[in-house]
Amino acid sequence: MLHVVKEQRGDILLVKLTGSIDENIDFGTVLGPPSSTKMDLLLKEVPRINSVGVKAWIKYFQGVVAKGVQLRFMECSTALVEQINLISNFTCGGTVESIYVPFCCASCGTELLGLFRCVDLKKIKFQIPDLKCAKCGGIASFDDIPEEYFAFLQRE
Amino acid sequence: MQIVLLSAVPEDKVFFEAAAKMANVACVQVANAEQAVAVLLKDPATIMIIESSQMDAFKAFEKVMSEKVGLFSALLNPNNLFYVASQSFHDAPYLAQSEIFGHFIHRSYTQDNIYVMARLLESSGAERALPLEKFLSKEVKTQTIKITKSVQKRPIVESLKNYVLKIGFKSRVAAVIATATDELIMNAVFDAPMDELGKHVHAQTPRSTALELDEKNVVELKIAFDMKTLGISVTDLHGSVDKKKLLSQHLGRSYENKEYEMKTVVAGAGLGLAHVYRNCGGMIISCEQGVRTEVNLLFKKTDSFRDFKDQFRFLSTFMYFT
Ligand SMILES: [Zn+2]
Numbered sequence A: 001m002l003h004v005v006k007e008q009r010g011d012i013l014l015v016k017l018t019g020s021i022d023e024n025i026d027f028g029t030v031l032g033p034p035s036s037t038k039m040d041l042l043l044k045e046v047p048r049i050n051s052v053g054v055k056a057w058i059k060y061f062q063g064v065v066a067k068g069v070q071l072r073f074m075e076c077s078t079a080l081v082e083q084i085n086l087i088s089n090f091t092c093g094g095t096v097e098s099i100y101v102p103f104c105c106a107s108c109g110t111e112l113l114g115l116f117r118c119v120d121l122k123k124i125k126f127q128i129p130d131l132k133c134a135k136c137g138g139i140a141s142f143d144d145i146p147e148e149y150f151a152f153l154q155r156e
Numbered sequence B: 001m002q003i004v005l006l007s008a009v010p011e012d013k014v015f016f017e018a019a020a021k022m023a024n025v026a027c028v029q030v031a032n033a034e035q036a037v038a039v040l041l042k043d044p045a046t047i048m049i050i051e052s053s054q055m056d057a058f059k060a061f062e063k064v065m066s067e068k069v070g071l072f073s074a075l076l077n078p079n080n081l082f083y084v085a086s087q088s089f090h091d092a093p094y095l096a097q098s099e100i101f102g103h104f105i106h107r108s109y110t111q112d113n114i115y116v117m118a119r120l121l122e123s124s125g126a127e128r129a130l131p132l133e134k135f136l137s138k139e140v141k142t143q144t145i146k147i148t149k150s151v152q153k154r155p156i157v158e159s160l161k162n163y164v165l166k167i168g169f170k171s172r173v174a175a176v177i178a179t180a181t182d183e184l185i186m187n188a189v190f191d192a193p194m195d196e197l198g199k200h201v202h203a204q205t206p207r208s209t210a211l212e213l214d215e216k217n218v219v220e221l222k223i224a225f226d227m228k229t230l231g232i233s234v235t236d237l238h239g240s241v242d243k244k245k246l247l248s249q250h251l252g253r254s255y256e257n258k259e260y261e262m263k264t265v266v267a268g269a270g271l272g273l274a275h276v277y278r279n280c281g282g283m284i285i286s287c288e289q290g291v292r293t294e295v296n297l298l299f300k301k302t303d304s305f306r307d308f309k310d311q312f313r314f315l316s317t318f319m320y321f322t
Helices: A051-066 A078-086 A118-123 B010-022 B033-042 B055-068 B111-125 B150-166 B171-191 B243-251 B270-279 B305-309
Strands: A003-009 A012-018 A038-045 A070-074 A098-105 A111-117 A139-142 B002-006 B026-029 B047-051 B081-085 B103-106 B141-147 B219-225 B229-236 B282-288 B292-300 B314-320
Touching: A051 A070, A051 B171, A051 B270, A078 A098, A078 B171, A098 A118, A098 B305, A111 A118, B002 B010, B002 B033, B010 B026, B010 B047, B010 B111, B033 B047, B033 B055, B047 B055, B047 B111, B103 B111, B111 B282, B111 B314, B141 B150, B150 B171, B150 B219, B171 B219, B171 B229, B171 B270, B171 B292, B171 B305, B243 B270, B243 B282, B243 B314
Parallel strands: A012 A038, A038 A070, B002 B026, B002 B047, B047 B081, B081 B103, B282 B314
Antiparallel strands: A003 A012, A098 A111, A098 A139, B103 B314, B141 B219, B219 B229, B229 B292, B282 B292
8 A cells, every 4th residue: 555644844735755656556546636836756665557557647746737737756766766767747747856775786686776866866877886795894885786776767 | 390590690500400310300590581481381380599689670571471471360360479689578579569470589599508499499399288287397396376365476486585595595585486476366356357249357456455266267377396497377367468569569568678567547557567577587378269378488597697687588379279
C-alpha cells in the first residue's frame, strides 16, 4: 500500500510517498485537490511503479499542473528515475530537483545509494565520483550506464 | 531441417555453428539472400539466421523473400527466421515493422549463451516452442502458481521479490523482476481475455477490480532458477497476442531518441511489456492463437546492475495458427 504524509511548509505542500505504486492507487483520494500553488514530492521510498500506476500518476499530476501548481520531484528513487527516462511526460512539466544514484562495491558487492542534486550532476558532467563502501571500506562505483541513467538530464 | 547462416561477421559463424551443433542441426553459411532462399525452397523447414544491422541489407533480404517465396506464402514461417544485429531492437525499427519478423538476436552473446541459442533453434524446429525450464540448465528448480483471483497478484509479486533477493540478486534487479512479473500478470488477467468477436473483454475494466479467474481465465506463473539464471513464465489461456501491434507500437519503439509520451486515456499493457523487454535478458513470446499465450523471461544473476544490463538480449516470437 502507498503511504502518504502531507505537511504544509509556508506556501509549499510537502508530500512524502512511501510504498509501491500500482493499480490500487487513487491519487485523487490520497492526495486530494492541491491545497497550495507549490507541491514538493519526496520520492525516496517508492521502490516500484507499474504501468497502471504510471498512468494514474500522469493523469493526476497533469491535472495538478493544469491548475497552476508548480511541481518539484525530490530524492527520486532509482525506480522513478527509470520512469522519468522512459516516459517523456512522466514529470508532467514539473522539475526534478534531486535523484538517488546507485553504486556497487567492487569488493563486497554491497549496493549503496547517493543523493545528488540534478544541477550538480550537470555541473560534473555526469562523471560520478566513487564512494567508500560503508561495509568494507572498498571502492563503490556508479552502477549503471551514464547515458541511460542520466538520459532525462541530457535531453533537457 | 538445416540452418542457413547469412552473415559475414566472424563471431556469428562461431556462435551460431556452436548453437546449431548443440541443437543437432547442420549449419551452412551462404553468401547472399538468393542462396539462402534457394535452400528454403528446397526445404521449407529451414531455419534462417540473417545479419540485419544494416537496414539496406535487411530490406534486400526481405525483397528477395517477397519475390522468390512470397511474404504470405505457406513456405515462409517467421518462427524460423532469426535476425542478428549489433544495435538494440528499438534501434532497428525496420525489423519490428517487417511482416517476416520472427526473432531478434542482439550481438551481445558470449560462449555462455550457446545453450540458450540452441534451445531457441530447437524451439523453431519443434511443433511448439520449448517450455521455460528447457532454457535453463538441468539443475533448474521450478515452482508453479495458479492465479485464480486478480488480487493474488500483489502478494505473489512481493514474495517473488523477497525470494529473488534471497537467492542473491541485487535489490534493483529484484525490483525490475518484480515489476516485470507484475506487468505480465496484469496483461494476462486484464488484456488477454477476448470475446467471440475478438474484442478485449476488459478494455474498460478498472485494473484495480477484483476478478475471479475461473477456467479459461486462470493465469499460471512459473518461476525457475538454476543458480545462474532466473526464468519467469506467465501463461494465459486466451492466445490473443496481436504480434504486429505489439512489435510496431511498443517493443520496437524507441523511447531514447524520440519522445515516448504516455497517453493516459488508452488502456492496454503495451507500455508495460515495452518496459519488461527493456529490462530482461531474453523474452520469448509463444502464442497459440485462441488457445494460450506463454511469455517467458530470462534474467541473468549478475554482480552488478551494470552487468545485468550487459547480458545477452533477445526477443523471440513464436506464433501458431491451428
Ligand atoms: Zn564493500
